[in-house]
Structures are given as structure tokens and as C-alpha cells.
Amino acid sequence: MSDILKINERISIERVGDVALICIDNPPVNATGQAVRQGLQEAIEVLNADAQAQVIAIYAAGRTFVAGADIREFGKPPMPPALPDVFNVIEDSQTPVISVLHGTALGGGFELGLATHARIGIEGLRVGLPEINLGLLPGAGGTQRVPRLAGIPMALDMALSGRMVSAREALEKGLLDRVETGAPRDVALAAAAQVLAGTLPTRRTCDLATPKDDKALEDTAAMLRAKQAHLVAPHKIVEAVRAAYLPRTEGLAVERQAFIDCMQTPQRAGMIHAFFGERAVSNVAEAKGPARDIGKVGVIGGGTMGSGIATSCLLAGLDVVLVEVAPEGLQRGVDTITKNIDGAVSRGKLPADKRDGVLAALTPSLKMEDLGDVDLVIEAVFEQMDVKKDIFGRLDRICKPGAILASNTSYLDINEIATCTQRPQDVLGLHFFSPAHVMRLLEIVQGAGTAPDVLASGFALAKRLKKVGVLAQVCDGFIGNRILAHYSQTASYLVLDGAAPAQVDAALEAFGFAMGPHKVGDLAGLDIGWMTRKRKAATRNPAERYAGDVADRICENGWFGRKTGRGYYNYDGGAPVPNPQALEIIDAVRSEKGITPRAFSDEEIVDRYMTAMIAEAARVVEDGTAKRPVDVDMVFVFGYGFPRYRGGPLHYADTLGARELVARIQRYAQEDAQYWQVPALLQQMAETGKTFADLNKEG
Ligand code: 3H9
Numbered sequence: 001m002s003d004i005l006k007i008n009e010r011i012s013i014e015r016v017g018d019v020a021l022i023c024i025d026n027p028p029v030n031a032t033g034q035a036v037r038q039g040l041q042e043a044i045e046v047l048n049a050d051a052q053a054q055v056i057a058i059y060a061a062g063r064t065f066v067a068g069a070d071i072r073e074f075g076k077p078p079m080p081p082a083l084p085d086v087f088n089v090i091e092d093s094q095t096p097v098i099s100v101l102h103g104t105a106l107g108g109g110f111e112l113g114l115a116t117h118a119r120i121g122i123e124g125l126r127v128g129l130p131e132i133n134l135g136l137l138p139g140a141g142g143t144q145r146v147p148r149l150a151g152i153p154m155a156l157d158m159a160l161s162g163r164m165v166s167a168r169e170a171l172e173k174g175l176l177d178r179v180e181t182g183a184p185r186d187v188a189l190a191a192a193a194q195v196l197a198g199t200l201p202t203r204r205t206c207d208l209a210t211p212k213d214d215k216a217l218e219d220t221a222a223m224l225r226a227k228q229a230h231l232v233a234p235h236k237i238v239e240a241v242r243a244a245y246l247p248r249t250e251g252l253a254v255e256r257q258a259f260i261d262c263m264q265t266p267q268r269a270g271m272i273h274a275f276f277g278e279r280a281v282s283n284v285a286e287a288k289g290p291a292r293d294i295g296k297v298g299v300i301g302g303g304t305m306g307s308g309i310a311t312s313c314l315l316a317g318l319d320v321v322l323v324e325v326a327p328e329g330l331q332r333g334v335d336t337i338t339k340n341i342d343g344a345v346s347r348g349k350l351p352a353d354k355r356d357g358v359l360a361a362l363t364p365s366l367k368m369e370d371l372g373d374v375d376l377v378i379e380a381v382f383e384q385m386d387v388k389k390d391i392f393g394r395l396d397r398i399c400k401p402g403a404i405l406a407s408n409t410s411y412l413d414i415n416e417i418a419t420c421t422q423r424p425q426d427v428l429g430l431h432f433f434s435p436a437h438v439m440r441l442l443e444i445v446q447g448a449g450t451a452p453d454v455l456a457s458g459f460a461l462a463k464r465l466k467k468v469g470v471l472a473q474v475c476d477g478f479i480g481n482r483i484l485a486h487y488s489q490t491a492s493y494l495v496l497d498g499a500a501p502a503q504v505d506a507a508l509e510a511f512g513f514a515m516g517p518h519k520v521g522d523l524a525g526l527d528i529g530w531m532t533r534k535r536k537a538a539t540r541n542p543a544e545r546y547a548g549d550v551a552d553r554i555c556e557n558g559w560f561g562r563k564t565g566r567g568y569y570n571y572d573g574g575a576p577v578p579n580p581q582a583l584e585i586i587d588a589v590r591s592e593k594g595i596t597p598r599a600f601s602d603e604e605i606v607d608r609y610m611t612a613m614i615a616e617a618a619r620v621v622e623d624g625t626a627k628r629p630v631d632v633d634m635v636f637v638f639g640y641g642f643p644r645y646r647g648g649p650l651h652y653a654d655t656l657g658a659r660e661l662v663a664r665i666q667r668y669a670q671e672d673a674q675y676w677q678v679p680a681l682l683q684q685m686a687e688t689g690k691t692f693a694d695l696n697k698e699g
């Protein structure tokens with residue numbers, strides 16, 4: 001016999017004899033929003049007042065246990081009860097409370113489990129403390145209870161990496177008491193019966209003492225000071241975990257304060273913008289309609305890009321036909337793919353026993369005719385319009401009706417490419433970022449004739465490849481490279497006018513970029529920009545100040561960066577050191593142009609660079625190349641090493657305000673009115689007080 005009492009719309013109690021089951025039902029991921037917190041607390045209070053309830057088991061409905069606190073509530077006024085208080089009520093319950101976790105128990109969800117008196121994981125469960133990815137730390141007892149159960153090193157590892165831990169590992173480390181199979185409610189009933197029978201022991205986590213490990217704390221703190229000085233949350237995590245030596249009340253107070261401190265940082269706001277932004281980019285009508293089935297993919301071109309794309313498709317379980325023109329090129333492609341797949345195995349991304357099967361799904365070919373039965377072709381050859389046009393014309397004759405024809409071009413006009421086919425509706429751009437099996441961004445470029453189901457297929461493919469697909473319209477460089485082309489000029493102007501490349505890089509790395517623009521240029525190959533400048537030379541606006549002199553001259557020496565051992569830096573093994581001959585070139589160019597070098601502060605470097613980036617990003621939103629500001633932000637976070645904790649260029653722009661940005665541009669325009677122009681959108685925003693966040697909402 002069982003009866004059900006609904007505490008509120010999210011929490012219910014079911015009695016089965018002496019057992020009370022508490023079910024959490026808050027789709028889609030059972031986040032601990034206010035109703036869940038309130039309901040859990042009330043349920044425990046009701047059951048503690050009920051002599052018949054001998055054991056309480058908490059489980060969740062739907063596809064997962066609790067995925068954490070409700071992130072949408074962050075940054076808003078607190079709504080009691082607070083999560084740590086609810087968990088103390090659970091831990092202090094006189095009636096034993098156990099929990100059954102399935103799917104993913106993350107952040108506040110895992111912390112809920114930690115506060116119960118025994119935890120059962122259902123096979124396939126993954127637990128984790130991912131708050132660090134939101135600029136936060138576990139704020140509902142995670143930093144206090146994990147050290148007590150699994151030791152300080154495990155607590156630091158989980159909270160600082162945010163990684164998902166398998167049920168098996170959690171069991172080994174003492175974070176779970178059992179791992180079972182079955183439906184959560186059935187497992188909860190069985191486990192509760194074991195508690196009643198005395199075969200499943202229960203205990204309060206806070207009664208355990210944290211095993212001492214000062215060395216782990218000190219070593220980690222020192223490592224973080226050296227490597228992540230600019231981030232707030234990691235240091236606070238160490239501080240909070242250290243407090244796990246203290247009794248529960250004091251330890252939780254330290255954790256609470258650290259959590260509040262992190263909550264108030266712009267880093268938290270930036271990271272949460274990135275969390276929702278990652279999901280918002282595919283929340284567009286173009287992504288939602290019916291998509292075509294993709295099981296077999298053709299990739300044309302076995303260079304770094306084509307091999308990376310093929311690797312990414314293979315890792316997602318797709319069959320791939322790799323086409324190259326010459327046997328050596330094909331072999332090189334196959335070798336690169338094999339190396340990439342082996343790398344995925346060694347990094348733990350692919351189980352070793354799957355390696356051969358994945359590679360067996362690759363068919364190398366020297367004949368484009370072998371693409372007759374593929375569902376999608378991704379062309380990744382040399383960036384030359386006539387070459388691409390020739391390929392698309394041939395694909396049109398070879399590919400089956402309904403096959404999707406995509407180009408991985410970084411800037412060429414998809415519409416022009418589509419004219420070489422009789423099926424412009426099947427053509428779109430799929431712009432991957434190098435290395436394509438690692439970088440998560442995929443620009444999905446809509447041609448004038450692209451059919452809706454082809455666009456939707458682009459988004460479905462992004463999802464399948466675990467990439468972040470962002471819709472872009474046709475223009476030179478689409479969203480990312482168009483903005484890059486603009487602000488890269490600022491880096492060159494700064495160098496021409498007096499800054500050293502290494503100073504520019506250091507200032508921007510301190511701002512949070514993984515690498516400064518000169519190091520990126522050296523890594524990507526300076527010859528790429530050189531070719532682009534030559535391509536555009538004929539159409540260059542003579543009124544525009546030329547930014548390429550220094551880079552051109554470096555390239556004329558055959559120095560293309562890392563791959564030739566020289567560029568802005570020298571790479572004789574070890575860390576890059578500024579190339580003295582590049583500095584001589586810079587001096588020579590300055591004197592030829594009559595420029596008297598001046599000093600730039602690091603702050604000014606960052607201000608100019610970011611203002612240029614924001615200005616072009618605003619134009620990209622203004623003319624519709626990107627649908628919304630958040631689309632630009634995600635392009636930069638996932639494709640260009642933009643610091644996630646700053647949310648993206650236009651999220652960052654809101655922290656400065658449109659008025660300040662317009663004032664800056666007007667100031668810089670006094671030196672160069674051609675380059676520094678106020679975008680109409682920014683001007684309007686300065687006048688009306690609108691923010692990019694407002695534009696995202698209008699969406
Ligand atoms: C925390 O817990 C702090 C505590 O320590 C202390 C507090 C005092 N809240 O990702 P999906 C939405 S911090 C609100 O597409 P999947 C998501 O936006 C939290 N909403 O599904 C999406 O909405 P929509 C620590 C959330 O199957 C929908 O759910 N926890 C939350 O690919 C589906 O999500 C985390 O950081 C949330 N917590 O992946 C875990 N989570 O459909 C964050 C998701 O409108 N979540 N949504 O776009 C995840 O990592 C993934 O969502 C998960 C499922 C792996 C669970």
C-alpha cells in the first residue's frame with residue numbers, strides 16, 4: 001500500500017510501509033530552485049514528526065538527479081530557504097535519510113547527496129562539482145563534505161577541475177556507498193529496506209573528521225598563484241576546502257562567505273553568460289526544423305583542416321570518405337587522422353578498444369566519384385574560389401540527390417560557390433576552427449538559397465560533433481574572421497606606433513586571452529595573413545592606413561612563425577623569445593614612415609584592442625551577419641580563445657557601457673578617422689542607454 005502527499009508542485013512524499021520516499025520532480029534537470037528547496041525542507045520536517053516513517057529515501061524523477069542549484073536565480077535577490085540550510089536540516093534529520101542518484105548529480109545536486117546519511121549511485125551516474133565553470137565554488141557543503149568522505153586532494157581535484165566522476169570512481173573514493181542498477185524509485189525502496197534491516201549503514205558526513213593534508217593545500221595554493229592569479233574562484237576553493245578541518249558550522253560559514261564573494265564578481269556573470277550563451281546559439285528557429293539524416297560524410301582535402309574535420313566526424317561515430325588528389329596527400333591525411341585518434345585515446349576521450357573500429361569507418365580515396373552515396377560533403381581545400389567552384393561543379397554531378405554540399409571556407413562567398421551547382425538549396429558553409437577535432441566552434445553559414453532543412457542539419461551536425469554551432473550570414477570572414485581582420489589591425493598599429501609585439505601579447509594575455517595576437521600569428525603561420533593581404537591588395541581602400549608592412553617584411557624573409565622557427569618570436573626549443581631581427585624590421589619600417597615611437601601602457605593596449613573588436617562586432621550585429629550579440633560572444637569564447645570569464649566581447653562591452661566606447665572611438669578617431677568610426681548601433685545605444693544584453697532579450 002502506498003499513498004502520496006504533494007508538498008508542493010516539485011516535491012512529493014510517498015509512503016510505502018515504514019519507508020518514506022521523497023521525489024524531486026523539477027524538469028528538465030531537477031535544479032534546486034526555490035520550490036525544491038522549500039519542499040525538501042518541509043518534507044523532512046513533516047517526516048521527522050511522523051513516528052511511522054523509519055527511513056527516508058530521496059530520489060528524482062526524469063532523466064537525471066539534481067543538476068545543481070538553479071543558475072537562473074543567480075544574481076537575483078536571494079529567495080529563502082538557502083540551500084546549505086536545507087542540507088543541514090537533512091543531515092540533522094533524526095530519521096535516517098538516504099539518496100539515490102542517477103544521470104548526473106552536479107553541484108548542489110551532488111551536495112544534496114553528500115548531506116544524506118548514505119548514497120546509492122545508479123550505474124552510469126556521474127557526479128561532479130562544476131561550479132568553477134560558472135566562476136563559483138561549491139556553496140552548499142561540497143567543500144566541507146567531500147574532504148571528510150574522500151580526502152582533501154579529491155575535493156581539490158573535483159572542485160578545481162569541475163570534472164565528472166564516474167560512479168565507479170566515486171564508490172572507490174568513498175563518495176558513494178553502493179552502485180546499483182534499476183529505476184531510481186525501485187533502488188530507493190530496496191536500499192531503504194536494507195537500512196531497516198541494518199545491512200546498509202548510515203552516518204552523518206559532518207561527524208567524520210577531515211584527514212589532514214596541509215601539503216596538498218599548500219602545493220595547490222602555490223600552483224594557483226602561479227597559474228591562475230587572475231581568477232577569483234580557484235583561490236576561494238582552496239580557502240574553503242582548508243576550512244573542512246573546522247567543525248561543520250564554522251566550515252560552512254567560511255564556504256558561504258567565499259561563495260558570496262565569488263557571486264559578486266564580474267567573472268561569475270561572464271561565465272554564466274557563457275553557460276547560457278552556449279545553449280542560446282542553437283535556440284533559433286533555423287536550428288529547430290526537420291533535418292536530413294547524416295550517417296556518411298565525405299571530406300575533401302587531407303590537410304590539417306580536412307583531417308581534423310574527418311577526425312571529429314569519426315569520433316562522433318560517422319562513416320567518413322576522405323578524398324585527396326595525390327597518393328602522398330591522402331597518406332598524409334590518413335596519418336594525421338590516425339595520430340589524432342590515438343591522441344584522443346591517450347587523452348581518455350576514446351576508449352582504447354574503440355580505436356580500431358573508429359579508424360575502420362574511414363575510407364581513403366583518390367576519386368571524387370566515391371562520394372556518390374554520402375549524405376554530406378565538407379570541402380576543405382585551398383582557399384581559392386576557382387578551385388572551390390570546380391569542386392562544387394563536380395560534386396553536383398557526382399553526389400546523390402539531397403546530399404548536403406558544404407564548404408569549410410573561412411571567408412569566401414558561399415553564394416558564388418553555390419552558383420556552380422544546380423542545387424543551391426543544398427549548399428551551405430560549415431566553418432570549422434583548427435584543430436577541428438578540438439575546437440568547439442562551428443560557424444554555420446547560410447547561403448541565399450540554403451534550404452531550411454539543410455541549415456537545421458548543420459545545427460544537428462554541430463550537436464552530434466559536440467560543437468557549438470553558430471548561425472552566420474555571408475560576408476568576407478563571416479562573424480569571427482571578419483571581426484578578427486578588423487581588430488588585428490589595431491595590434492599592428494600599436495606596434496607601428498611604438499609598442500613591442502611582446503608587450504602587446506603580454507598585455508592581452510594579462511587581460512585573459514590564451515595567447516597574444518603575435519603568438520597566435522606565429523602559431524597559425526604568418527603566411528596565411530600575407531596571402532590574404534595580397535589577395536585584397538587590389539581592392540584595398542587607399543584612405544585606410546596600411547597595417548601589414550611589418551608582417552609582410554617578416555614573411556619576405558621566409559619567416560612564417562613556429563613552423564619555420566622564426567616569426568615575431570624565435571622558437572629554438574623552449575619558450576618563444578622575441579626575434580631581434582623582427583624588432584629591427586619594426587624600427588626600419590617606423591623610420592621609413594617617419595613615425596616617432598611612443599610608449600603605450602598595457603591598459604591602453606587592451607582598451608584600443610578591445611574597442612576595435614567591439615566596434616566591428618557591433619557592426620556584425622547591426623547588419624545581421626550575426627543574429628544577436630550572444631552569437632558573437634560564443635564565436636569568440638569557443639573559437640578565438642576569448643576569456644570565458646569575460647563572457648565574450650559584447651558581454652564585456654556592456655561592462656564598459658556604450659557611452660564610454662563611443663567616447664573612446666571619438667578620441668582615437670582624432671589620430672585616424674578612417675579606421676576609428678562609431679558604429680551606428682553603438683551610437684544609438686549610447687543615446688538610448690540600451691545594452692547588448694537588452695538586444696539579446698529582444699532576440
Ligand atoms: C550550484 O549548484 C551551486 C551550489 O554549489 C551552491 C548553491 C548555493 N539551472 O545542458 P542542457 C537548463 S551551481 C538552471 O541542454 P544536457 C539548460 O539551460 C550549478 N537551468 O542538457 C537547458 O535549458 P534550455 C552547478 C539549467 O542534457 C536545459 O536545462 N551545476 C541548469 O546536454 C537542459 O540543459 C552545473 O553547473 C541549472 N543548474 O546536459 C550543471 N542546468 O532547454 C549545469 C541545466 O532552456 N548543467 N539547465 O536551453 C549541465 O552541465 C547540463 O545541463 C547537464 C545536462 C549535464 C546537467
